Amino acid sequence: xxxxxQEWTIESKSSLLDLKLNEIWAYRDLLGLxxxxxxxxxYKQTILGPLWFFIQPLFTTIIFTFIFGNLAGxxxxxxxxxxxxxxxxxxWNYFADCLTKTSTVFKDNAGIFGKVYFPRLIMPLSIVVxxxxxxxxxxxxxxxxxxxxxxxxAPFHITWAIxxxxxxxxxxxxxxxxxxxxxxxxxxxxxxxxxxVTFGVQLLMYATxxxxxxxxxxxxxxxxxxxxxxxxxxxxxxxxxxxxxxxGTFSWGSLSYAIAITTALLFFGVIIFNKVERNFVDxx
Amino acid sequence: MSNxxxxxxxxxxxxxxxxxxxxxxxxxxxxxxYARMRxxxxxxxRIGESNNQxxxxxxDVVWSLKDINFEIEQGxxxxxxxxxxxxxxxxxxILSKVTAPxxxxxSGKGRIASLLEVGTGFHPELSGRENIFLxxxxxxxxxxxxxxxxxxxxxxxxxxxxxxxxxxxxSSGMYVRLAFAVAxxxxxxxxxxxxxxxxxxxxxxxxxxxxMGEVSKGEGRTVLFVSHNMDAVATLTDKSIYLKNGKLESYxxxxxxxxxxxQTDVNEVGVxxxxxKADRPSITRAQVVTSELNGFHMNGKDxxxxxxxxxxxxxxxxxxxxxxxxxxxxxxxxxxxxxxDTKILRKAGINRVRCTIPxxxxxxxxxxxxxxxxxxxxxxKFEEIHRVCEFEVxxxxxxxxxxxxxxxxxxxxxxxxxxL
Numbered sequence: 001x002x003x004x005x006q007e008w009t010i011e012s013k014s015s016l017l018d019l020k021l022n023e024i025w026a027y028r029d030l031l032g033l034x035x036x037x038x039x040x041x042x043y044k045q046t047i048l049g050p051l052w053f054f055i056q057p058l059f060t061t062i063i064f065t066f067i068f069g070n071l072a073g074x075x076x077x078x079x080x081x082x083x084x085x086x087x088x089x090x091x092w093n094y095f096a097d098c099l100t101k102t103s104t105v106f107k108d109n110a111g112i113f114g115k116v117y118f119p120r121l122i123m124p125l126s127i128v129v130x131x132x133x134x135x136x137x138x139x140x141x142x143x144x145x146x147x148x149x150x151x152x153x154a155p156f157h158i159t160w161a162i163x164x165x166x167x168x169x170x171x172x173x174x175x176x177x178x179x180x181x182x183x184x185x186x187x188x189x190x191x192x193x194x195x196x197v198t199f200g201v202q203l204l205m206y207a208t209x210x211x212x213x214x215x216x217x218x219x220x221x222x223x224x225x226x227x228x229x230x231x232x233x234x235x236x237x238x239x240x241x242x243x244x245x246x247x248g249t250f251s252w253g254s255l256s257y258a259i260a261i262t263t264a265l266l267f268f269g270v271i272i273f274n275k276v277e278r279n280f281v282d283x284x
Numbered sequence: 285m286s287n288x289x290x291x292x293x294x295x296x297x298x299x300x301x302x303x304x305x306x307x308x309x310x311x312x313x314x315x316x317x318y319a320r321m322r323x324x325x326x327x328x329x330r331i332g333e334s335n336n337q338x339x340x341x342x343x344d345v346v347w348s349l350k351d352i353n354f355e356i357e358q359g360x361x362x363x364x365x366x367x368x369x370x371x372x373x374x375x376x377x378i379l380s381k382v383t384a385p386x387x388x389x390x391s392g393k394g395r396i397a398s399l400l401e402v403g404t405g406f407h408p409e410l411s412g413r414e415n416i417f418l419x420x421x422x423x424x425x426x427x428x429x430x431x432x433x434x435x436x437x438x439x440x441x442x443x444x445x446x447x448x449x450x451x452x453x454x455s456s457g458m459y460v461r462l463a464f465a466v467a468x469x470x471x472x473x474x475x476x477x478x479x480x481x482x483x484x485x486x487x488x489x490x491x492x493x494x495x496m497g498e499v500s501k502g503e504g505r506t507v508l509f510v511s512h513n514m515d516a517v518a519t520l521t522d523k524s525i526y527l528k529n530g531k532l533e534s535y536x537x538x539x540x541x542x543x544x545x546x547q548t549d550v551n552e553v554g555v556x557x558x559x560x561k562a563d564r565p566s567i568t569r570a571q572v573v574t575s576e577l578n579g580f581h582m583n584g585k586d587x588x589x590x591x592x593x594x595x596x597x598x599x600x601x602x603x604x605x606x607x608x609x610x611x612x613x614x615x616x617x618x619x620x621x622x623x624x625d626t627k628i629l630r631k632a633g634i635n636r637v638r639c640t641i642p643x644x645x646x647x648x649x650x651x652x653x654x655x656x657x658x659x660x661x662x663x664x665k666f667e668e669i670h671r672v673c674e675f676e677v678x679x680x681x682x683x684x685x686x687x688x689x690x691x692x693x694x695x696x697x698x699x700x701x702x703x704l
Contacts, residue, residue, distance in 0.1 A: 006394070006395070007391065007393050008391070010378065010381060010390040011385070011389050012386055012388060027421070027424065029425075029427045030422060033418045036414075037407050040409065111404075116404045116422055117380055117381035118423075278383070278384035279384050281377070281382055282300060282301075
C-alpha cells in the first residue's frame with residue numbers, strides 16, 4: 001500500500017468558511033469535460049444550433065430599435081441605435097444566462113448529484129464557462145456590426161476602457177454565478193422561487209441600462225435613478241458601452257462598487273451553496 | 285486512527301423527514317432557527333425513535349440510521365445486508381458523500397470509489413470514448429489517469445469497435461458494461477458497490493464478480509458490498525454488517541451474519557391468500573414452507589407446500605397438482621395428488637393438504653408455484669394459479685469459487701466422482 005493516502009472525515013457539520021477550493025482544483029479536468037460536453041451536445045443536437053446564437057440578439061436588437069428607439073424615442077446618447085442596443089443585449093444575455101442556468105443547477109442535476117460525489121461547485125462553474133461560447137459568438141456579431149458602422153462613419157469611438165473588457169466579463173460571470181447560487185440554494189427549499197427567477201430577470205433588465213443610457217435616467221428621473229445606480233449590473237454595462245462605443249457613464253467609484261457587490265454575493269453564494277449541497281439530496 | 289483501519293464510523297445517525305418538505309416550511313424553518321438560537325434542541329427531531337417502518341411514528345422524522353459504530357480494516361471485503369429500508373443504501377450514500385449524516389463522524393484513509401449507480405453522467409450524444417473521460421472525471425479521475433487506463437477499460441467492456449459511436453446507439457448491455465468498466469478501473473483504496481450485479485447478462489455478472497474479487501483479494505483494496513443476493517455476499521466477503529431498522533445488529537464473519545439474518549429477520553413472504561368462492565372449490569391459501577425464514581430455502585433440505593382448499597360442497601374425485609417453475613417459466617418439478625389414490629378434500633369448508641418434497645435439491649435461484657385444482661373425472665378445471673409463493677433457494681456453502689454461474693443447471697443431484 002502506498003503511504004501517501006489522504007485521510008478524510010465526514011461529519012454532520014462542516015465549517016461554513018470551508019470553501020473546498022482545493023477540491024475544485026483537484027477536479028479541474030471535470031470542469032473542462034463538462035464544458036466540452038455542453039458544447040458538443042449542443043452542436044450535435046441541431047443543425048440550426050449555432051444559428052440561434054445569432055438570431056436571438058439580432059431580432060431583439062431590431063425590435064428594441066423599433067420600439068424603444070423609434071416609437072418611444074428613448075435617447076441612445078447619440079450612438080447608432082442598433083449598435084447601442086446590441087451592446088446592451090450582448091452583455092445582458094451573458095449575465096442573464098449565467099444567472100438563470102445557475103439558479104436551476106440543483107433541479108437540473110438532481111439525478112447525478114444523488115448518485116455520485118464531486119465538488120458540486122463544478123456544475124455552476126461549468127455553466128458559466130459554457131455560456132462563454134454563446135457570449136463569444138454574440139460578441140463576434142457585435143464586432144461585425146461595429147465594423148459596419150465604422151465604415152459608414154457613424155459617431156462612435158473606442159476608448160481606453162475597452163482594456164477593462166476581461167474584467168467586465170469576469171464580473172458578469174461571477175455576479176450571475178453568485179446570485180444564481182443563492183437562488184438555487186433557496187429553490188431547493190422553497191420551490192415557488194423558481195418561478196420568480198425568469199420574471200425577476202426580466203424586471204431586472206429594465207433596472208439595468210440595457211435599453212437606455214444612465215445619463216438619460218439621471219436626467220429624467222433624478223429622484224429614482226439611485227435604483228438603477230445601486231444595481232451592480234449598471235456600472236458593468238456602462239463601462240462596457242464606454243469602452244466599445246465611447247459613450248456611457250464610467251467612474252472608478254461605481255466600478256469598484258460593482259466589484260465589491262460581486263465579491264460579496266459570490267462569497268455568500270458559495271457558502272450557502274456548500275451548505276445546501278450537503279443535504280439537498282434528501283429534500284429534492 | 286490506528287494504522288490499518290480504512291474506515292471508522294462513530295455514532296453515525298441519519299434522520300429523514302417524511303412528508304412534504306418543500307412547501308409551507310418557512311414558518312417551521314423560523315421556529316427551528318429560533319430554537320437553535322436559544323441553544324435548544326431541534327423541536328422536530330425526537331430522539332429515541334427508530335426506523336421501524338411498520339409502526340407509524342408520531343413525528344414525521346424517521347431515523348434511517350441510528351448510532352452506528354464500526355471499523356473496517358484495510359483490505360477487508362465487507363458485506364452489508366438487511367431488509368429493504370434497513371438503512372443499507374443510506375449508509376453507502378453517506379460514505380460516498382452524496383448526503384451528509386445528521387450526527388456522528390466517519391473517518392477514513394484513501395480514495396473512495398462508489399458504484400452506487402453505474403453510468404452516472406453518461407451523455408447519449410457523446411461517443412463511448414468521450415463518455416469514458418466524462419464519467420471517469422465525475423468519479424474523480426484525472427485525465428491522465430483515464431488515458432492510462434483507457435485500453436484496459438475498453439478491453440474489459442468489450443466495445444473496441446464502437447468506441448467512437450455515440451452511446452445512444454449502444455445496446456443496454458454494452459452501456460452497462462462500459463459504465464461498470466470505468467468505475468471498476470478507478471484507482472481507489474476503497475470500493476463501494478451497491479447491487480450492480482442486478483444488471484447485465486449472466487456472463488457479464490460473472491465478470492463483474494470476478495473483477496471485484498480480484499480487487500479485494502488480489503489488489504488488497506477495501507470493498508464494501510451491498511446486495512440482496514446472499515450467495516454473492518457469501519462469495520465476495522469475509523465479514524458482514526447486518527443492519528436492522530437502522531441499527532447495527534451484528535458485525536461478524538459473513539456466514540454467521542447470513543445465518544442470523546435468515547433466521548431472525550422474519551418477513552411474511554411466499555404466501556398466497558384468496559377469499560373462498562361460494563359456488564365452486566377454490567384455493568384459499570398456499571404457502572411454501574422453506575427451511576429458512578423469509579422465503580429462503582437451503583438446497584438439500586425438505587420443502588413443504590401447504591395448500592388450503594375451500595369446498596362449498598363435497599365433490600368426489602378431486603385432483604390437485606403443482607408445478608415449481610423458475611423465473612423463465614420453465615417448470616422443474618411437477619407433482620399431483622388424485623382423490624382416487626388418496627382420499628382428499630372430503631369435508632365441506634376448508635381442507636388442508638401438504639406436499640413434502642424431501643431433500644429438495646433445486647439449484648440456487650428464485651422459484652414460483654403454479655397450482656391447478658380440478659375434478660379429474662369430469663375433467664373440470666376449477667382453478668389455475670400462476671406465479672405465486674415466490675421463494676429462493678440458496679446454497680451458501682457450495683458455491684465457493686469464482687467459476688460458478690447462474691443457470692448452470694436447475695437441479696442438483698447427489699453424485700460420486702472417482703478416479704478409475
